[in-house]
Amino acid sequence: MSTKPAPDAEFLMRDTTSHPPAYTPAYKTSVLRSPRLSLISLQQSLSEVTAPVFRAEEFGPKDNDLILNYAKESLPVGERIVVHGYVQDQLGRPVKNALVEVWQANASGRYRHKKDQYIGALDPNFGGCGRMLTDENGYYAYRTIKPGPYPWRNRVNDWRPSHIHYAISGDGWVQRLITQMYFEGDPLIRSCPILGVVPSEEQIRGLIALQDVGAFVQLDSRAYRFDIVLRGHRATLFENHVQKTPEGALQ
Amino acid sequence: MSNVFSAPGGSELGVRRETASQTAGPYVHIGLAPKAAGFDIFENSFGSVLFDAQTKGERIRIEGRVFDGIGTVLKDVLIEIWQANAEGKYAHPADRQPGKSLDPHFRGWGRSCTDFETGIYTFDTIKPGAAEGRNGRIMAPHISAWIVARGINIGLNTRIYFSDEAAANAKDPVINLIEWEARRKTLVAERTDRRSDDGAAVYRFDIRLQGENETVFFDI
DSSP states (O other): OOSSOEEEEEEOOOOGGGSOOSOOTTSGGGTTSSOSSOOEEOOOOHHHHOOOOOOGGGSOTTTTBTTTTTOSSSOOSSOEEEEEEEEEETTSOBOTTOEEEEEEOOTTSOOSSTTOOOSSOOOTTOOOEEEEEOOTTSEEEEEEEOOOOEEOSSSTTOEEOSEEEEEEEOSSGGGOEEEEEEETTOTTGGGOHHHHTSSOHHHHHTTEEEEOGGGOBTTTBEEEEOOEEEOOEEEESSOOOSOBOTTSSBO | OOOBOOSTTTGGGTOBOOOOOOOOOTTHHHHHOHHHHTOOOOSSOOOSBOOOTTOOSOEEEEEEOEEOTTOOBOSSEEEEEEEOOTTSOOSSTTOOOTTOOOOTTOOOEEEEEOOTTTOOEEEEEEOOOOOBOGGGOBOOSOEEEEEEETTOSSOEEEEEEEGGGHHHHHHOTTGGGOSOHHHHGGGEEEEEEEEOTTSOEEEEOOEEOSSTTOOOOEEO
């Protein structure tokens, strides 16, 4: 038996009260897309504590620069911003080499997507997606245009606040997370049905990026700070049940 | 800004809350599969073919559709899969199973979108070997799947097992955890008589988000 707790392969059980439930009638599309039966709770095995590993060579130099990665003849229109922050686990450890993928509408609130019919203009110089890996400290940063709000079919006057979608892949499959980042001070935040399904003010606050004056690029771009917390590794107090060691003993 | 537990036993111990999940939305393709959204941006895109010419193992295709609670075929779903290689080893440092080797030509991860017209998703991969489960109990060959879409507030986790592994499935510790035997079949991909253009065996795996024959989803 170890006397000093060490990070284990296993992750903390998910606290479902941190997340929206599956069935949320105010967000109408969830009604027919939410399981009615209980999730089956699994103790984690290798299938859950492992996850894909990404290499820096897989990414291009402009993958995290949404201002330049689709610019054809000139720069995209809109407010230039930097978004940066740390990906950490629930115990404050950096999640290194995590894949962070982001996508968003342009400054007019229009997505570059064949299914988006909104009248807001497409920007020929803006794609709206980026991706990057976190560094040794779990830090990530990208440059983009602040997305515009847009109307959507839920109730007839529902508008999405400005937001950037995030997909994060960490060390373990259980950490896989999709979320959305909002902007401090946006008056649409309080009436958004999609944000409104998040179960507490505290958890909603966690999705709102704060303007970070200290990180402004002078005479160029403003900056927002958005930190992300993924599931944390449990401490090993006794033996590890996830797998045997090569010697055959439980470790 | 802080995500600290307000409940007793949380904040005092410094355990923070996980960032809240939000739906992937209807335009998830822009970020995760831009070609499906209708444009090309990255030199190297992540996709639904998991092997290359030198990957070891039996080539298989997994295809299927995703249904909502009234049987509508959904056409805006993104699915990711994660699996072990042909020897049953995961390409991740936490996998220390003895006697199994990594395949440098297999990461074991891919993503696929349901087609905007047909609703069919497809993965071209290899059949995984059996990996060791908890306490050394062998798990039947399986693939982990994660499903996100508009209307799904938090990604759904399930497992894909194989119909031609009936003996291994019968002993699988996760399948056996499901007390309703009738539900277990929702995790089993059916091996069809069809072959893909490349000659790979085709398995069928449909996902039902709600209602009759609702797929078993896991809290992992």
